[in-house]
Amino acid sequence: MSTSIPRSLVKNLDLFRAVPDKDLDTVLAIAQPMRLNAGDAVFQQGQNAEHFFILLHGHLKVMQTTSEGEQVMVRYVIPGEVFGIAKAMRRPTYPATCLAVEESIVLGWPSTEWDHFMTGNLQFAANALQTVGQRLQDAHARIQELSTEEVEQRVARCILRLVDSSGEKTEEGVSINFPITRQEIAEMTGTTLHTVSRLLSAWKDRGLVNTGRKRVTVLKVDDLIRLAEGGQAGAGQDASARRRNPVQPL
Amino acid sequence: MSTSIPRSLVKNLDLFRAVPDKDLDTVLAIAQPMRLNAGDAVFQQGQNAEHFFILLHGHLKVMQTTSEGEQVMVRYVIPGEVFGIAKAMRRPTYPATCLAVEESIVLGWPSTEWDHFMTGNLQFAANALQTVGQRLQDAHARIQELSTEEVEQRVARCILRLVDSSGEKTEEGVSINFPITRQEIAEMTGTTLHTVSRLLSAWKDRGLVNTGRKRVTVLKVDDLIRLAEGGQAGAGQDASARRRNPVQPL
DNA sequence: CGTCCCGTTGATCCCTATCAAATGTAGTGG
């Protein structure tokens, strides 16, 4: 089984960067590959965190269901990322559900192996800390946006981020290279599918984007950036918009 | 200098748990204690992250200023917590500003020492990962709340959390044992000081809390919990409130 | 070719941000 996973597959992943080749071989020897179809779950919120994973191909979404039954998107997992590392943070169970949004391939290890990896390589531990640190930053950025920005800005930022991480150049612009619904965009931005639909329609009318069923393509990135930053895109408006908790001028 | 810092001060901190005594002594030998008055900054957003710290006494607030000049509270630091560990996540600068909200005492180390601590103790690395992991969870909880709950619930939860971590039993109830303004509560919950004021006033009228200048005391914890969970507190209402992104019933 | 899903679009309502002032409270210097 280990012979089927080339070392090159993991060699350039953030987590394993600077880990010596011989250790990588050990790592790969116990890795368990698996293929997922769209809609398949890698793990469910509340399950025992018995494995951690790396996404090799495809796209996954990680989402939490609140006690009231609402869905909130935690993040999309893109190829090369680790996920399901709850156990590494000493959480016994997965805090969220992870689903494939398209055909995907992941590599899994038993959570018990985590400590082995850490012990063997200080580098590995530092990498893990950096990864989680980055996610913490991302989460704070989102909190900031939810706290201070309006829906249009948040949705614009969300689209831009997706285009950044998973954009694919096409004849007309850059499109998000995996299927995504209005509902999902709403769950990422703290709004409703209705509002997202209205926004995308408006942007489409203005020629900023092109949309289809589960597809979004950005035509005018600059204008979208202007929207994300609070401008009115198209007309260069006065930037002193409404702000929630302004710092007092001296 | 090291003689002035008793080992017991750090021995029971999460970060140093399970670190052998002799290592602790080394750690303490290079620790730099400092005293802060209310309003003093430990570090400013954007500064080079040259130190990391542990709070020994008092209370600090960590806040970000957005590009538009709004303030968002990241968290309050309570005694025993590490903070300013940007460098450990390979961030060159502090992503936020840290201010004392009352007289406080912190212990600081040069960021360069972090790697030493990590190398010496696998335990230390694991503890750090857990700490950051916990913060990531907290951040996601906040995202969930900002995305799906109404202001009253969020503020109720915020107060409950503060009471939990920094509550002090008094004759009439439990009070938050450090000075906190309506503005600050607003910055934590993504609303405005006006709305927070109105909510606290309403709660006070109903006998749930008592308030003063920079002071909040909770009188009826249970009722506040009910509010936080979306109930109407006092009248046992039907729990099927409005929900943003409900999971489809099968 | 019917049946899910997904997306679009009106109409309406209400929570809560904003705008605007007044009142209270701690701290300070004379």
Add this chain to the structure above:
DNA sequence: CCACTACATTTGATAGGGATCAACGGGACG
């Protein structure tokens, strides 16, 4: 000890962004 000042808090009035409610249209897939 009190006037003075800076900041915190309270409260009213108003408006508006978006959630909700309600249908309908359209593409994909079995």
